[in-house]
Amino acid sequence: xxxxxxxxxxxxxxxxxxxxxxxxxxxxxxxxxxxxxxxxxxxxxxxxxxxxxxxxxxxxxxxxxxxxxxxxxxxxxxxxxxxxxxxxxxxxxxxxxxxxxxxxx
Amino acid sequence: xxxxxxxxxxxxxxxxxxxxxxxxxxxxxxxxxxxxxxxxxxxxxxxxxxxxxxxxxxxxxxxxxxxxxxxxxxxxxxxxxxxxxxxxxxxxxxxxxxxxxxxxxxxxxxxxxxxxxxxxxxxxxxxxxxxxxxxxxxxxxxxxxxxxxxxxxxxxxxxxxxxxxxxxxxxxxxxxxxxxxxxxxxxxxxxxxxxxxxxxxxxxxxxxxxxxxxxxxxxxxxxxxxxxxxxxxxxxxxxxxxxxxxxxxxxxxxxxxxxxxxxxxxxxxxxxxxxxxxxxxxxxxxxxxxxxxxxxxxxxxxxxxxxxxxxxxxxxxxxxxxxxxxxxxxxxxxxxxxxxxxxxxxxxxxxxxxxxxxxxxxxxxxxxxxxxxxxxxxxxxxxxxxxxxxxxxxxxxxxxxxxxxxxxxxxxxx
Numbered sequence: 417x418x419x420x421x422x423x424x425x426x427x428x429x430x431x432x433x434x435x436x437x438x439x440x441x442x443x444x445x446x447x448x449x450x451x452x453x454x455x456x457x458x459x460x461x462x463x464x465x466x467x468x469x470x471x472x473x474x475x476x477x478x479x480x481x482x483x484x485x486x487x488x489x490x491x492x493x494x495x496x497x498x499x500x501x502x503x504x505x506x507x508x509x510x511x512x513x514x515x516x517x518x519x520x521x
Numbered sequence: 522x523x524x525x526x527x528x529x530x531x532x533x534x535x536x537x538x539x540x541x542x543x544x545x546x547x548x549x550x551x552x553x554x555x556x557x558x559x560x561x562x563x564x565x566x567x568x569x570x571x572x573x574x575x576x577x578x579x580x581x582x583x584x585x586x587x588x589x590x591x592x593x594x595x596x597x598x599x600x601x602x603x604x605x606x607x608x609x610x611x612x613x614x615x616x617x618x619x620x621x622x623x624x625x626x627x628x629x630x631x632x633x634x635x636x637x638x639x640x641x642x643x644x645x646x647x648x649x650x651x652x653x654x655x656x657x658x659x660x661x662x663x664x665x666x667x668x669x670x671x672x673x674x675x676x677x678x679x680x681x682x683x684x685x686x687x688x689x690x691x692x693x694x695x696x697x698x699x700x701x702x703x704x705x706x707x708x709x710x711x712x713x714x715x716x717x718x719x720x721x722x723x724x725x726x727x728x729x730x731x732x733x734x735x736x737x738x739x740x741x742x743x744x745x746x747x748x749x750x751x752x753x754x755x756x757x758x759x760x761x762x763x764x765x766x767x768x769x770x771x772x773x774x775x776x777x778x779x780x781x782x783x784x785x786x787x788x789x790x791x792x793x794x795x796x797x798x799x800x801x802x803x804x805x806x807x808x809x810x811x812x813x814x815x816x817x818x819x820x821x822x823x824x825x826x827x828x829x830x831x832x833x834x835x836x837x838x839x840x841x842x843x844x845x846x847x848x849x850x851x852x853x854x855x856x857x858x859x860x861x862x863x864x865x866x867x868x869x870x871x872x873x874x875x876x877x878x879x880x881x882x883x884x885x886x887x888x889x890x891x892x893x894x895x896x897x898x899x900x901x902x903x904x905x906x907x908x909x910x911x912x913x914x915x916x917x918x919x920x921x922x923x924x925x926x927x928x929x930x931x932x933x934x935x
Binding site for chain 2 (some may be wrong): 480481482483484487488493494496497501502503518
């Protein structure tokens with residue numbers, strides 16, 4: 417399993433860079449992960465989504481899809497794409513230190 | 522005392538579970554009431570063939586009532602809401618229907634209103650779908666008029682019913698335009714929100730190869746934000762990240778939601794209106810005497826008739842166990858089995874479950890239908906399935922030699 421170092425701590429990630437253990441994540445790591453994803457500054461709106469992703473993961477065992485985020489997070493899908501242009505569900509999951517959301521089939 | 526089992530929906534899941542339960546209980550033990558808003562049972566796998574003139578409305582629609590065994594009450598009404606605290610369903614005609622056990626089998630509906638532009642005047646003309654019968658018939662006319670240009674097939678968001686059907690539409694469109702002798706004038710493109718042609722890696726490689734062989738373009742990770750269309754001219758799909766795919770005719774699979782009453786029933790559904798259940802017992806998270814089957818259930822596998830059939834065996838047993846006060850059996854493994862029509866009288870077959878992705882080999886054992894490989898046998902299997910649907914699957918019979926667990930004999934590992 418590959419590791420990445422955030423805030424001076426080595427953490428296990430999968431081969432796409434998603435945390436395998438969300439408990440290893442700290443708020444201090446988020447800004448650095450965000451920079452790797454091309455997001456220079458995390459605003460309050462970003463943090464609202466990050467907190468929501470972690471709460472959903474804790475409750476359901478998987479992160480929400482973009483559509484579910486748009487319906488329940490209080491942030492519209494359009495704004496989600498403005499905040500996380502490379503794909504809100506995946507990018508926010510990565511910054512929030514949770515595993516990649518399961519795509520439905 | 523006689524128990525009352527209420528089944529909401531008389532499609533694939535509602536019909537087969539009502540029939541299984543009717544066989545399990547005599548009439549003094551259980552009263553079985555099935556509710557649906559109309560009496561039209563559509564054989565949904567047939568919808569794919571309608572736009573190409575390969576199936577007609579009268580072949581794929583039958584009476585719901587006719588496929589329910591004697592001794593099952595059929596109540597034709599809309600559903601207003603479910604009150605799980607009171608064990609009661611409120612119907613649109615004012616009836617309050619109490620239950621000991623409730624089965625949610627009302628499937629999925631198309632949420633066109635969630636995508637800007639899908640409800641506009643171009644719908645049915647230059648933008649259509651094959652996921653309902655009226656739309657599939659409109660699309661047949663649009664295809665007949667189409668004599669060249671850009672045809673795009675777009676899946677708006679997952680989950681959708683039968684996730685291979687939009688790919689099958691591409692394969693059949695290639696066949697259709699070749700037969701008409703105008704394939705060289707038609708640009709076909711498949712536009713998907715997924716990062717590949719399909720979610721499961723081995724099948725995605727095979728299916729992407731088939732798209733390439735048939736000259737169908739593939740656009741991935743496209744999350745459709747709006748459809749800008751003109752009823753008489755070209756239009757374009759626009760993604761949330763501002764990419765554009767222009768078209769002359771768009772075949773769109775809208776986002777899916779659960780039935781509208783699920784959202785009106787406090788605690789019953791998730792944010793999309795599907796019913797959260799234990800993926801192995803199918804018992805709802807909201808109440809122990811509520812279960813869900815088929816597309817209505819929020820389980821991490823395909824929304825497909827084969828899944829519903831395999832769920833039926835596990836669910837019937839679990840309802841009996843629940844009524845007896847015995848522990849439930851966590852036996853459903855997510856088994857899914859799909860014939861994928863590839864055109865020119867051929868099809869391929871995939872078979873998988875929660876844990877195992879579609880693999881190559883043969884089904885259900887070493888001597889059987891080829892998996893993940895085009896063949897005429899699989900096409901014949903697909904055609905035979907309609908007979909099987911009405912005569913074996915809806916009555917809720919087990920298939921000899923084929924249990925609900927995914928078979929592993931005959932499969933080749935990675």
